[in-house]
Amino acid sequence: MYLAEDRILCWELVSKRGGSWVLHYVKSAYAVTDTPDQVPELVSQRRRWLNGSFFAAIHSTVHFHYIYRSSHSFMRKFWIHIELVYQTFNLIFSWFAIGNFFISFFVLCNALEDPNVIGGRAIHIINLILEYAYIGLLLMCFMLSLGNRPQGSKIGYTMAFVGFALFTIYMTFSAFFLAAKGIQQVLKDEDRGLTVSDFFSNSIFRDIVISLAATFGLYVVASIIHLDPWHMITSFIQYLLLAPSYINVLNVYAFANVHDVSWGTKGDNKVSTDLGEVKMTKNKNEVEVAVPTAETDINAAYEDAIHVLSTKPPKEDHTPDAATKQEDYYRSFRTNVLMAWVLSNALLVAIILTATGSAADRGANNTVNGYMIFILYSVVILALVRFIGSTGYMIVRLFAGE
Structure with missing residues (x-):
């Protein structure tokens, strides 16, 4: 089920009994690959990557006690424990990503219904x-993911990518519009010039704009430190528009096909079976099919049919073979994982949205200041941990080399 996940191998090396193996990231190393250039190929590839990384994270978390059998130093084990905390939180956050994104979408859009914002x-x-x-778009993704190949549902998946990109634009507009309205409200209430403290005293501006700016600011600073800022210029907008599809479209397909252990790379997503061919004539609306015409052939076919009908068929053994049992296990596992994922996220959405209420009744400040703050600052904290790790690597590399 791990699809030969390299992270499983890495964890087993680090936690090897009696060993103290260390893995190093080599920044100068690079690889050349044939990247997906169509939506179906991206969906197929990410299915393997998402499932592989998800189960690799579960494997290393569940088997974390393996680290105690190794010979790593106390300080190294301490930092591995810090990594465990980060990885566990990130794993839980990823599990509820689809629910959290819908909550964010609902809360930001609903906040516009505050009479002090837009209302009406x-x-x-x-x-x-x-x-x-x-x-509806999310349900379409579920229906497309259950039994359909992405290559056969290209239009549907493309529509989903475009649709969630449009939702992101509306969410971004809502966030900045709320922030602008918040500042206007401060100016109106205080009847004076705007100060820096006003930005932090306004809860909507502080929690939405500053948290998002901190997250994306870390990306910019990290790219500059690594002397690779160009992708922030050439690909950042595309990344923002595609990010919701990674959470919704790709996650849905991955969990709905968790039983699929094929590689999913380009050209390796179908079974090659020679079913023969039907010869076509020059007229494309006609085909040549060989059928028996001689009376002897017809009589022979009739006699064969009578013999088959008059012969009692042998008793069939309905015991499934090992391959069928394995396939049934994979599909049952897929069903259980998908059901747990959907129900847990649906329960989270129901609880949070019920507790949040409507901005038209409670006001935008009260609706945004709830669970939404947890989501925003969780993203900031996760980005900060990655930033500290990448910056620490650059400092070590500066003095110790690769």
Whole structure:
């Protein structure tokens, strides 16, 4: 089920009994690959990557006690424990990513219904349409993922990618519009010039804009430190628009096909079976098919059919073979994982949205300041940990080399 995941091998090396193996990242190393250039190929590839990384994270977390059998120093084991805390939180956060994203979408859109922001029936109807469209698009992804090859559902998956990109644009507009309205409210209430402290006193601006700016700011600073900032210019907008599809479209397909252990790379996503061919004539609407015409052939076929019908068929053994049992196990495992994932995220959404209430009644400040703050600052903390790790690597590399 791990799809030959290299992270499993890495963990087993690090936690080897009596060993103190250390893995090093080599920045100067690079690889050349044939990247997906179509949506179906990306979906197939990411299915393997997402499932592989997910189960590798579970494996290393569940078997973390292996580290105690190794001969690593106390300090190294301490830092590995820090990594365990980060990885466990990141694993849980990834599991609930699809629910958290919908909560963020709902809360930000619903906050516009505050009478002090926009309010009115028009924005409520717009949000209602978008919420139903979001749910419909997500349900379409589930239906496409259960039994359909991405190559056979190219239009559907492309529509999903475009749809979630449009939802992201609306969410971004909502976030910055709320921040602007918050600053306007401060100016109106205080009746004076704007100071730096006002930005932090306004909860919406502080929690939404500053948290997002901190997250993306870390990306910019890290790319500059690594002397590789160009992708922030050439690919950052595309990344933002595709990010929701990684959470929704790709995650849905990955969990719905967790039983699939094929590689999913380009050209390796179908079974090659020679079914023969039917010869076509010059007229494309006609084909040549050989059928018996001689009376002897017809009589022989009739006699064969009578013999088959009059012969009692042998008793069939319905005991499944080992391959069938293995396939049934994989599919049952897929069903259980998918059901647990969907129900747990649905339960989270139901609890949070019920507790949050409506911005039209409670105000935008109260709705945004709830669980939404946990989501935003969790993203900041996870990005900060990665930033500290990458910066620490550059410092070590500067003095110790690769």
